Amino acid sequence: MNILGFFQRLGRALQLPIAVLPVAALLLRFGQPDLLNMPFIAQAGGGIFDNLALIFAIGVASSWSKDSAGAAALAGGIGYFILTKAMITINPAVNMGVLAGIITGLVGGMVYNRWSDIKLPDFLSFFGGKRFVPIATGFFCLILAAIFGYVWPPVQDAIRAGGEWIVGAGAFGAGIFGFVNRLLIPTGLHQVLNTIAWFQIGDFTNAAGTVFHGDINRFYAGDGTAGMFMSGFFPIMMFGLPGAAFAMYFAAPKERRPLVGGMLLSVALTAFLTGVTEPLEFLFMFLAPLLYLVHAILTGISLYIATALGIHAGFSFSAGAIDYALMYNLPAASKNVWMLLVMGVIFFIVYFVLFTVIIRAFNLKTPGREDDVAETGAQETNSNTEEGMSQLALSYVSALGGSDNLKGIDACITRLRLNVKDSAQVNDVLAKRLGASGVIRLNKQTVQVIVGTRAESIAAAMRTVIATGPIAAATAAPTAAPVADVKPQAVPNTPKVVLETLISPITGEVVALAQVPDEAFASGAVGEGLAIRPTSKTVVAPANGVIVKFFNTNHAFCLETESGAEVVVHIGLDTVALNGQGFTRLVEEGATVIVGQPVLELDLDYLNGNARSMISPVVVSNMEDYAGIALLAGETVVAGESKLYEIQSK
Template sequence: MNILGFFQRLGRALQLPIAVLPVAALLLRFGLPDLLNVPFIAQAGGAIFENLALIFAIGVASSWSRDSAGAAALAGAVGYFVLTKAMVTINPEINMGVLAGIITGLVGGAVYNRWSGIKLPDFLSFFGGKRFVPIATGFFCLVLAAIFGYVWPPVQHAIHAGGEWIVSAGALGSGIFGFINRLLIPTGLHQVLNTIAWFQIGEYTNAAGAIFHGDINRFYAGDGSAGMFMSGFFPIMMFGLPGAALAMYLAAPKARRPMVGGMLLSVAITAFLTGVTEPLEFLFMFLAPLLYLLHAVLTGISLFIATLLDIHAGFSFSAGAIDYVLMYNLPAASNNVWILLVMGLIFFVIYFVLFSAVIRLFNLKTPGREDKDGSVVLEEANSNTEEGMLQLATSYIAAIGGSDNLKAIDACITRLRLSVGDSARVSDAMCKRLGASGVVKLNKQTIQVIVGAKAESISDAMKKVVARGPVAAASADAVSAAAAPVAKPKAASAAATVVELVAPVSGEVVALDQVPDEAFASKAVGDGVALKPTGKTVVAPAAGTIVKIFNTNHAFCLETEKGAEIVVHMGIDTVALNGQGFTRLVDEGVEVTAGQPILEMDLEYLNAHARSMISPVVCSNIDDFSGLAIKAQGQVVAGQTPLYEIKSK
């Protein structure tokens, strides 16, 4: 696992223990005198904050284990007690806070993944398998305690000094934190940064002598100086981003506003109520990076101003209206938290005006303004039912290149975190048509698909689908041959003909939008037509070079002399047949003439075993030309009937 992959996975593992904070905040808030005045409820919530490091140990260990194992969670707890008690025996000043829980959780999860299936000699067999995991974790954490007992004090002093420096920087420090926090959102690494600020920096001792670290912990423990890393997020999440959503809605052409209006309204309400902003941010993060940079700067400014005005507010989960109401009268909340609402209204106007002006000034491709036809088309299955969720999960697996390209499935609050064999095989266009806000390809093996609040459910469904058996790619091999989603070609009957294609197989012409494959039907792979074959020989549709024949022999790519890239894909999901039913007649790299045989098919076998034998013939780089003119309809003859012409610009 590379460094980026490690921190990606760590950020996801931190989500489970963080998820308990809203419950703790609710219990603590409703138990206070100004609401229900029930002390035992308040104490119940306070107990979670007081034992947050242990909760992190259990949650991180469970999330880090390959199957969210209870044995790993127990190992995390055992490791935490061993590490913390042994360290303070060496040096009583040591207090690692939640870092102790994170470290022991990682150890517990890693030990489970490595040794949960260990076989011991017969006389020790009772301690083998999963029972070995807490034992080994305790041993490793004892070794870590011996090391940290001497190594950690200077590190602790350095963290304390760094935290004091950031706090002493005041408004500037919080502003920088807010700016970097937003910049890290695309990578998912913001959770690692948040953990340091919200659970480690700063120290507060309550009347009972309990010590709390981090902005969130200290705020809910009653520290009136906490909140500098939280307060300024409220105006942005509750008001600023909804203002951006309104700007994007009004910037869209009137004809497209109904298409994007419902989507923008739903993500804006989500941001306002809950503070979950990623579904909205990913709508413009990659379509208009300039807007996202502006958003990051404005977030930093908001935190800067909130700290400058000495506003102390906090949240248990995120800076939405729900958290704002719950924290309003908490002891640690300053008397001027109402100013955040005023700031919010101002930031709503600022976001609306700036986004509106920048979108129009630079003609940015925000939702509804993209060049391609039907730029925002959500075709998500009815995921409110189990069957619909499994169908949606299957479609996502196909969109990322099939189960053979899928190496690991994970998720956080709003995104699927996937490890793949080759990110080039992932169809961004199909993912977006399934409902994704965007696809982030961090490197060749690591991608994130932004799907909103259903990420965890989709992730679980994908695991179930993969466990049942292989899922073929949605023509992912052909998608990888196409560089990007393609704009709808312009009418080009008057332009010069670059090349005329003949039918590569005898059969019946089928419109491309009737192909039972999302990538081809949406023209994400390219434009052209499809054929339902009746003949067994597949020929070259034009003269050129065979640049690629896929290993399973079900498809090939041909480049003509004028640079047109033609993909001939025989059948749908035929890649799953592992080459059965196809015989290759030429090798890659050879030059062929129009009508020269390329493949031989066992059509009876393929009709019986393939999902569909409708075969797309598309130009994958049609955006390099002005368009194409369809010449054929009805029945065609391989190597003889003109299929379509590609026109020059």
Template sequence: MFSFLQKIGKSLMFPIATLPAAALLLRFGQDDLLGIPFLSAAGAGIIDNLAIIFAIGIAFGLAHDSNGGAALAGAIAYLVLTSAIVTINESINMGVFAGILSGIVGGLLYNKFYNVKFPAWLAFFGGRRFVPIITAATMTVLAGILGYAWPPIQDLIDSAGDWILNAGMFGVGAYGFFNRLLLPTGLHHVINTIVWFDFGTFTDATGEVVRGEINRFLKGDPTAGPFLSGFFPIMMFGLPAACLAMYAAAKKERKAIVGGMLFSIGFTSFLTGITEPIEFSFMFLSPLLYVVHALLTGVSMMIAYALDVHHGFGFSAGAIDFVLNYGLAQNPLVLLVMGLGTGVIYFAIFYFLIVKLDLKTPGREDEDAEDGNADTGNKGIDIRAYHTIEALGGAENIAAVDYCTTRLRMSVKDADRVNEKELKRHGAMGVMKVNKTNVQVVIGTAVEFLADAMKKRLANGNPAPESLNVPEEEMSTEPEMVKEIRAEDFAMPIDGEIIPLSEVPDEVFAKAMMGPGFGIVPSGNTLHSPVDGRVVTVFPTKHAIGIETDTGIEILIHVGLDTVKLNGEGFETLVEQGQLVQRGDALLKMDLTYLGANAPSVVTPVIFTNLTGQELEVLKKGSQKQGTVSILRIQ
């Protein structure tokens, strides 16, 4: 459920991205600015139709392949639901919830039926063409149910909204705190959507009933704004001051490196209200600071409420929205005074905690003294390129340089001249000699920069640099390896049928106690590596193999259940522990007939054992051939 809510939160960003355009048009068209009704009407065209925009955006975002067919399904779901439900109870107006529900249903049905196949005489209606049909039928049934079930649900939502709206400082403070606290999970978009687009009602001059804090503020509701105002001091002053504190606390030799980055993200927060670059710079390195930040956001919301400030935004609480909506606000100058105080508080608290607790914020990380991992500046990369070429046997031994996501793929004249020890001393994580003329060197995600530097050097014969030491001002740690797998970098390891992990007939695997993943009902007899990586474990009983990808993700492939009891019978390993492998390399042969007769099950779980914060998305199911890509992705 948590993962599912994360996907919805991520999908909500599609429709929310339309708000800046709507807010600008709506605001500039009003009488106190340009006074052009045409512009206001254009902006209202978005604001007034947010529900169907949500339906389209969420369905599109949930689709496993981001196909437009899912967006069409979301729109159809919304139209069927809203048209049918009022015939049961004409007073029902689900608002943005109709769009959210329709988008979820449309996206899920698309993923379920996009590749459905029918007999030849019905083939035209198969695949993606079937999705709108099943969506319409499903939403018709749901409309019939919700026609009777929604009124009490809406009463409950309205009661919760009224309680929060009338809870005074506590209500806005709690919202501000949880808004920031949930940001790392992406679930803040879910509560934002409810508060921004559903809580509270206002009838404008035309008689239209408007719901939600943002909509009501932009349409002139004088009571709207308390759930938006308190963000301005945080985003315009507090977080930029936190950047200043991190800069002041950075190590002297690293201030020049982090200073530009901190200034850039601090100014972005002040101007636009985009705060994620700042928050993600310390939320995982120093969770304590992030909790303090969430608490200060709640306090700011409470103080703005107590001072009767009503201000709002169409995108985020930055200087652009502050100035743009100044004419609609009540007591907006108070926010500037609050902001100055907030900046001082943020700087003092952040600086004190960073220094006192030795928190590893940007510029205070532990240095990596190894030569290879230090070569990240311009001259550093050039020096590393020189050493890498020399370790590969010199420029005269290199025929061609190529690279993939994490590896140098080298064509050489004689692989025996390659010095593996020297390559590792200068930053390589592993070396694989494919044959006499092909060598692969695992570098990591910075491989592109190293390969480019090597090509430039090879064009000039790889002359020795003036100094073989990396300049002190360019000493920094290697960028952290990004633990992800792109869809095209993971292949089906064996012929068979993909099943959800929850259907694996073993509780430890099914409940993801060892990590997320999926199951395979194998029909082939040879297991292949699904990724480029290194074999880290070959179990003595041969029934399981562990692989670490070039980006640091650990994968356990466990052939069958309770097969450890077979003591290796029915298996033949084709690789050794520590061996580098490429996607598609054979790892293990197995006798399916023997395993089926002597093991409880041949279902093979593929488990990702060290994912922390990454999201695993299985893109395909059902019968798949070995080597098929786009099975899954990890982000």
């Protein structure tokens, strides 16, 4: 992984622990005397802020691990306790704050990815596999404690000095932070910068003697000097960017405004209420970079003005109306936070006027003004149902170059963060037709797709559909929105020609495809066929052909038969998460096989005990080339002997 890819992934990992802050803010706020006057609720919220470093250790470890594992999260927590306790024994002045949690979380996640499937000698086998992860993490964190106990004090002093310089620079320092924060949005590295400003810079000691670091921590702990890295964002996110959305709407030709009006209203309302601005920013970030530069400058100006006016405001998640209302009467909020609303109205006008003038003066291709209006509106598959989400995920995988091109799928709040073999294989036009606001190629192997606040759901669905079998790359952009999977229909009363007959690759009990507890298979989205619950360990080739794809985890393969049918044999459901355990590959990808030839061997005892389900679909994935299939199998089948189904030519 290159440096940029590392920080991209770190930015994503930081999202999980940051996501708990709104809960803490709600509890802390509603427990105050001017609302519910229930100290135990306020203390519940305070407990989260008091233990943020530990929360970061657990959250980062879980997010960094390859399957969001609980063992990694536990390892991150154990590593944090070992690191911090051992460090202060060496030097009581050491206080790494949230950075200690981030570092131990990274160690826990990396150890999990490297050694979660380790096999130890029989007499130590109890400590193998995932149990080894917390042990190894503790060992590495003990070494880090010995290092940081001596190395960190000067680093800590340097961070404090840098923070004091920025704080000492006052309004200028806040303005520079706001400007750089927006410039880093396209890369996703703004989260790393934010973590330093919001959770590390500055110290505050409360009446109980507890020390808090960072703008957010200090603000919610009652520090009336906190907020210089947060206050100025409220006018921009609540008012400025919605003003930009209105400018883009009125800049579009009248006949095209209905096409973009709903989209612009949606992203503007999201920015105002929640402070999530990326869906709106990505609408013009690449279409009109000049506008984005103006936006970054105005953000810096807003933070400069807010700090110069002595406004102290804060947020738990982002600078939207919800956070503004929650923090308005907090002890750390200055009496003049109402001025942010006045600033907001002014920035709304400034954004609206500047964006309108610049768009028209330079004829910028903002939404509704593109040369090809057919590309403007996002034409999404209905993803309100599981089937719709699966279809949308399939379409995204195809648009991104197919499953072979995707090496890693992550997501943050609004974007898919992808590691690919070749970013040139990503189909930008198709991705935008599916609803993406933009596609960012950071380098040949790193791509981001802006899909809005459903990014996590789409990423999870993409991982699920990829686990079901190979997915081909889209060869061209469609001329219409994707629709639900339509199964080929044979022409009535037309003689059906049997092109090929498949035999069973597994011995076991037959299960109808519609009864498979996986929507992608049950809906026929992957292909037509049936499923088998294995009762023997050998998996054979169902026909003569070539193994065109063998998954690295050995849980599935695709056989292209001599007649061109693409047969996917997928052993179990969600078995990709087993990382190859329980499977032994007997042939390699690219091998030519004959019907009945052993291809895979199963450890059924292990798989039955660890797989979510051992129901194994056997489907033809390119059914659009054929008229249909005719099932031949009875209630049970024998590998290499029983006929499974016939493939009928058109």
